[in-house]
Amino acid sequence: MSSLAGRQVLVGVTGGIAAYKTPELVRRLREAGAEVRVIMSAGAEAFITPLTLQAVSGHRVRSDLLDPEAEAGMGHIELARWADDILVAPATAHVIARLAHGLADDLLATLVLASEARLWLAPAMNRVMWDAAAVRDNAARLAERGVRLLGPGSGSQACGEEGQGRMLEPAELVAALSAVGAEGPLAGRRFVVTAGPTHEPLDPVRFIGNRSSGRMGFAVVAALAEAGADVDLVAGPSTLATPPGVRRVDVRTAIEMREAVMARIAGADGFVGVAAVADYRPAEVAGDKIKKSDSALRVELVPNPDILAEVAALAERPALVVGFAAETRDIEAAARGKLEAKGLDLIAANQVGDDRGFEQADNALEIYAADRHWSLPARPKPELARELVAIIAERMPLREQHSQ
Numbered sequence: 180m181s182s183l184a185g186r187q188v189l190v191g192v193t194g195g196i197a198a199y200k201t202p203e204l205v206r207r208l209r210e211a212g213a214e215v216r217v218i219m220s221a222g223a224e225a226f227i228t229p230l231t232l233q234a235v236s237g238h239r240v241r242s243d244l245l246d247p248e249a250e251a252g253m254g255h256i257e258l259a260r261w262a263d264d265i266l267v268a269p270a271t272a273h274v275i276a277r278l279a280h281g282l283a284d285d286l287l288a289t290l291v292l293a294s295e296a297r298l299w300l301a302p303a304m305n306r307v308m309w310d311a312a313a314v315r316d317n318a319a320r321l322a323e324r325g326v327r328l329l330g331p332g333s334g335s336q337a338c339g340e341e342g343q344g345r346m347l348e349p350a351e352l353v354a355a356l357s358a359v360g361a362e363g364p365l366a367g368r369r370f371v372v373t374a375g376p377t378h379e380p381l382d383p384v385r386f387i388g389n390r391s392s393g394r395m396g397f398a399v400v401a402a403l404a405e406a407g408a409d410v411d412l413v414a415g416p417s418t419l420a421t422p423p424g425v426r427r428v429d430v431r432t433a434i435e436m437r438e439a440v441m442a443r444i445a446g447a448d449g450f451v452g453v454a455a456v457a458d459y460r461p462a463e464v465a466g467d468k469i470k471k472s473d474s475a476l477r478v479e480l481v482p483n484p485d486i487l488a489e490v491a492a493l494a495e496r497p498a499l500v501v502g503f504a505a506e507t508r509d510i511e512a513a514a515r516g517k518l519e520a521k522g523l524d525l526i527a528a529n530q531v532g533d534d535r536g537f538e539q540a541d542n543a544l545e546i547y548a549a550d551r552h553w554s555l556p557a558r559p560k561p562e563l564a565r566e567l568v569a570i571i572a573e574r575m576p577l578r579e580q581h582s583q
């Protein structure tokens with residue numbers, strides 16, 4: 180059964196040329212089992228008629244906030260409560276700005292404010308617009324608040340240009356919504372995951388970093404979401420795309436990563452630290468670019484906080500705390516040592532160096548718990564991540580039953 184079966188999806192259409200794809204989106208959502216209602220912004224009606232969307236959704240399409248007749252049926256508050264998911268597709272720069280600023284000046288913006296549904300945005304605009312600082316800031320602000328951005332993708336655009344800004348295809352949007360949901364062994368569980376490297380600045384243009392690409396962490400995030408978990412990804416610098424349905428916050432340094440993790444950890448069921456967090460950072464960051472000279476440059480490094488150990492030591496700690504260990508030798512001893520020292524439930528260790536581990540598509544993992552060991556031989560990181568997530572699901576303590 181699709182995880183969209185029985186889901187109530189409110190599709191908000193705004194005024195972009197990609198609105199011509201919305202009827203197909205609605206049709207596919209319904210085929211996947213969702214119940215769909217559509218609302219349109221005034222701008223959307225310039226691109227597509229309400230009648231088309233009424234025909235494919237099977238329900239009257241609303242566009243006015245102050246429509247006494249419509250409010251007599253399912254009013255905007257009922258509609259806001261009805262939705263499990265609100266998907267704005269296409270989402271124009273204008274609606275992204277209005278939502279980022281909390282405006283309530285039309286039916287869609289008001290509904291979003293009045294709803295506790297998951298909010299998904301499928302941006303669609305010219306590539307230069309998508310790159311504009313104001314649009315980026317607004318999108319980042321929404322992502323910070325937990326809004327799920329789907330795309331945009333790249334390719335040829337209606338304006339005749341090539342680049343990033345195309346709305347994802349209806350099938351991709353449906354796949355993203357289906358990836359999150361009521362099914363899967365980790366449904367109803369929330370995970371916080373760190374991934375990628377950290378960059379520790381020396382001056383405005385230089386940093387100390389490492390070779391982590393973020394691939395393993397992003398694969399773990401995707402596998403957790405596939406297993407039904409609700410995932411917050413805290414990503415160090417990485418150009419990888421966010422797996423569907425995942426909330427992502429981008430950070431640069433270990434200190435920023437710790438802050439972002441601590442802001443999200445309360446109430447999480449699991450934490451997986453995959454990031455290759457820099458162990459040290461320069462004690463001082465030069466305000467100006469450090470000039471070349473003939474004498475040696477000495478940089479004092481101070482230790483960074485150990486995010487994983489801090490999470491494991493929290494009084495209200497997630498039920499399952501999982502670490503990674505990149506080792507060049509004596510894997511088992513090193514991994515078991517970290518499991519114990521950091522107070523972890525599971526540790527996934529891999530051999531790095533000699534072109535193994537970092538930046539590679541394949542990896543192999545040795546996973547240790549205090550009472551068990553699993554050996555996962557080399558295979559592509561997404562497959563490996565699925566197996567690790569199966570072990571995570573198996574080790575996840577059953578939820579305590581609260582009788583009230």
Ligand code: C5P
Nearest residue numbers: 452453454456484485486487502503504
């Ligand atoms: O001690 P070591 O750095 O080898 O431990 C690796 C594990 O600890 C990884 O899961 C990594 O994400 C996490 N870690 C962390 N904060 C640090 C260093 C490592 O969360 N400062």
